[in-house]
Amino acid sequence: MREELFVSGRNIPNIDPYLNIWHWQIPIYLFLGGLAAGILFLAGIYTILGKEKEMQATVKWAPFIVPFALIFGLFMLFLDLKHKLYFWQLYTTIRLQSPMGWGAWVLMIITPISLLWSATYLREVFPKWDWKFKFLYTFEAWAIKNRKLIAWPMVIYAVILGIYTGILLSAFNARPLWNTALLGPLFLVSGMSTGAATIMLISKNHEEKKIIGRLDLLFIIIELFFITHMIMGSLAGSQVQIDAISILIGGQFTVSFWVFVVLLGLVFPAVLETMELMGFRIPTIIPVLLVLFGGLIFRFIMVEAGQITRYLY
Amino acid sequence: MEKLKRDGSFYINPYLGGVILGLVLFSTYYITGRGLGASGAVKSSVVTVVDAVAPMHAEQGKYYSKFLSADSSPMNNWLVFEVLGVLAGGFLSGAIYGRLKIKVEHSPKITSKTRLIAALAGGILFGVGSQFARGCTSGAALSGMAVLSASGIITMIAIFGSAYLFSWFFKKLWI
Numbered sequence: 157m158r159e160e161l162f163v164s165g166r167n168i169p170n171i172d173p174y175l176n177i178w179h180w181q182i183p184i185y186l187f188l189g190g191l192a193a194g195i196l197f198l199a200g201i202y203t204i205l206g207k208e209k210e211m212q213a214t215v216k217w218a219p220f221i222v223p224f225a226l227i228f229g230l231f232m233l234f235l236d237l238k239h240k241l242y243f244w245q246l247y248t249t250i251r252l253q254s255p256m257g258w259g260a261w262v263l264m265i266i267t268p269i270s271l272l273w274s275a276t277y278l279r280e281v282f283p284k285w286d287w288k289f290k291f292l293y294t295f296e297a298w299a300i301k302n303r304k305l306i307a308w309p310m311v312i313y314a315v316i317l318g319i320y321t322g323i324l325l326s327a328f329n330a331r332p333l334w335n336t337a338l339l340g341p342l343f344l345v346s347g348m349s350t351g352a353a354t355i356m357l358i359s360k361n362h363e364e365k366k367i368i369g370r371l372d373l374l375f376i377i378i379e380l381f382f383i384t385h386m387i388m389g390s391l392a393g394s395q396v397q398i399d400a401i402s403i404l405i406g407g408q409f410t411v412s413f414w415v416f417v418v419l420l421g422l423v424f425p426a427v428l429e430t431m432e433l434m435g436f437r438i439p440t441i442i443p444v445l446l447v448l449f450g451g452l453i454f455r456f457i458m459v460e461a462g463q464i465t466r467y468l469y
Numbered sequence: 470m471e472k473l474k475r476d477g478s479f480y481i482n483p484y485l486g487g488v489i490l491g492l493v494l495f496s497t498y499y500i501t502g503r504g505l506g507a508s509g510a511v512k513s514s515v516v517t518v519v520d521a522v523a524p525m526h527a528e529q530g531k532y533y534s535k536f537l538s539a540d541s542s543p544m545n546n547w548l549v550f551e552v553l554g555v556l557a558g559g560f561l562s563g564a565i566y567g568r569l570k571i572k573v574e575h576s577p578k579i580t581s582k583t584r585l586i587a588a589l590a591g592g593i594l595f596g597v598g599s600q601f602a603r604g605c606t607s608g609a610a611l612s613g614m615a616v617l618s619a620s621g622i623i624t625m626i627a628i629f630g631s632a633y634l635f636s637w638f639f640k641k642l643w644i
Contacts, residue, residue, distance in 0.1 A: 415550055424557055431564055436475075438564050 175331060175463035181232040182454035186321045187350070188229035189263075190343055190451065192222045193318035194351015196270060198368070200311035203303055213359035213370060216277045221354065222270040229429035230263060255327040259320050266313040272312060274390075276300050318344035326463055332400035333465040334458070336389060342382040346451055349375035353447040356440050365440065369429050372447065376426045383418065409461045417457065421450010494615050501547050504612025507555075508596060508605035509548035512536070516543045532600075534619040548608075576643050587642050602627075 170176040176385045199219045202211040206436050234243055246260040279285050301304065322343030325334040352372035359365045390401035404413045425443035432438045477544020481489075497505050514537045520527040520543070527533040534562065536543045563569045575584035599605035606628055 411545070411550070415553065420553065420557065427561070428564065436564050437567065437569065439569060442560065 162463045173466050175466075178236065178459055178463060180456070181236040183452065183459045185229040185232040185236075186324070186343065186455045186459070187452045188225040188232070190318055190347020190455075191354060191448075192225045192229070192266075192270065192347075193314045193321070193344070194348040195219055195222050195354060196266070196273070196310050196351075197274065197314035197318070197348060198351060198355060198371070200307040200314060203307040204311065208303075210361075211364050211367070212361065213364055214355050216280065218351075218355045218358050219270060220274050220277075220281070223267065223274055226263065226267045226270060230267070255320070255323050259324055262316050262320055263311060266310070266317055269306065269310050269313060271347065272299060273303075273306060276303060276388045278308075300408055315344065318347040321347060328462070330467060331462045331465055332396045332467065333390075333403065334462040335468075336397075337388055338386045338389065339458075340380055342379065342386060343455075345375050345378045345382060346454060349379060350448055350451040353444040357444045365453045366433065369432060372428055373429050373433070376422050376429075376447070380418070380422055380426075383422075396467055399468065403461045403465060404457075407459050412453065413457050413461075417450050421453060422447075425450070477568040477570070479564060482581050490611075491615075494611060497551075498612075499614070503547070504608065504615060505551065506548040506604065506608035506612065508553065508599040509546065509608055510552035511596060512600065513543040513546050513549050576641060579642060584642060587639070 195214075202208065208215045222449050234240060237243055238318045247264065248258065249257060250261070251257045276296060279296075287296060319340040322339035322341070325331075325343075326336060326339035328334050349372055352368050352375060354366055355368050356372065359368065387401055387405060390397040403409050407446050425446040428438050428443040428446075432440075432443070494505055497503070513536065516527065516533050516569075519530075519533055520537060527537060560569070573581040573584055575581060595605065599609070602609055604610070604624065609613055610621055610625040610628055614625055615621070
């Protein structure tokens with residue numbers, strides 16, 4: 157009797173053939189990261205344009221959400237880690253090839269910037285706030301004077317953060333649904349859209365709402381364009397790519413993707429926002445909630461569906 | 470005309486509305502292979518919630534177990550998505566004709582609370598009844614009559630006939 161030993165690369169639990177390592181924490185983090193990027197980007201841009209007075213919710217109030225969103229998002233990432241106590245090692249390493257490393261460092265930079273940004277407006281919200289130390293007052297005075305200077309890195313890092321939420325997925329070569337260069341811009345524009353929606357919810361100023369509403373509409377249209385191209389691009393690709401995208405056009409995520417993301421999360425709020433611009437009275441909260449809900453579901457679907465798609469060999 | 474339309478007082482002509490609803494039903498049969506429905510979505514939601522809270526009870530229940538399967542959620546049903554569409558369409562129509570307001574419509578003789586309790590009670594009774602009859606106004610009567618099913622005609626007579634009778638007792642809720 158000859159005994160043989162087979163060594164196969166196809167049975168690695170939770171990695172091959174299907175990835176099963178990222179659960180609900182990751183899409184929540186991607187959603188919050190995109191939302192934070194959107195708010196900070198718009199806050200920075202309107203500061204640079206010198207519109208702080210006209211765009212108060214964009215520049216002052218909405219950014220107060222960002223530190224909370226980012227810290228909660230980071231907590232989600234922490235929950236996802238297998239060896240939680242080693243999280244700090246991400247910050248003792250610089251690996252340019254690692255998208256996760258990039259993300260860790262981008263967050264390391266943008267979270268303090270967002271805290272600093274909100275700190276400069278803190279005494280406008282809580283006039284009785286006391287910084288306790290004189291040097292903090294000096295620093296605050298400097299930061300208030302140099303908001304435009306802070307706005308520049310904030311805008312740049314907001315864009316990097318927004319793109320990075322997509323790059324985190326698209327850098328996985330082994331998952332064909334994710335492995336498209338469009339995912340970075342798609343997640344960026346989706347984040348911008350959710351950020352704009354949040355600002356619309358906070359703003360009390362009609363003019364500001366109108367401006368941000370128009371921007372959100374533009375973001376939604378760009379997002380639809382990217383989604384169309386993601387599908388077209390994959391369909392024009394290899395069999396691997398075609399099989400991967402079929403999960404959204406006929407496969408098991410078809411209904412949830414088209415109903416919750418495309419129809420209820422993009423097209424319907426876009427129709428409502430257009431009607432609002434045309435003068436119909438629409439309660440802002442409805443399109444806003446739909447955009448936020450669509451953005452969240454989009455990330456859940458992309459993370460779940462991407463882990464299932466695989467190479468054919 | 471424009472002003473009249475936007476102040477919430479404009480409603481579509483009921484005969485035209487009926488024809489449009491018929492066309493919707495027709496296209497529903499063409500596209501999905503089955504008719505319209507409303508109570509089915511509530512049923513799916515109830516079954517899903519019961520299955521989540523008490524899976525053993527749902528599996529053993531004669532009624533619940535009919536709608537449960539291992540590889541598909543009861544929410545994965547065309548009626549659930551149809552109802553989402555109804556909500557979206559209703560909202561859109563309300564927005565177009567200026568009717569988007571949170572309000573309780575009732576007779577001036579009763580309070581909003583009475584009206585809400587009566588509506589809830591009526592809704593529960595109708596929900597239970599629709600399950601005995603295996604369908605509601607949309608699922609059994611409308612869709613059934615569209616394919617000339619005898620049960621559809623009976624359901625329609627039963628629903629509207631009993632509504633006509635009972636309206637005498639409950640007309641205080643409206644006028």
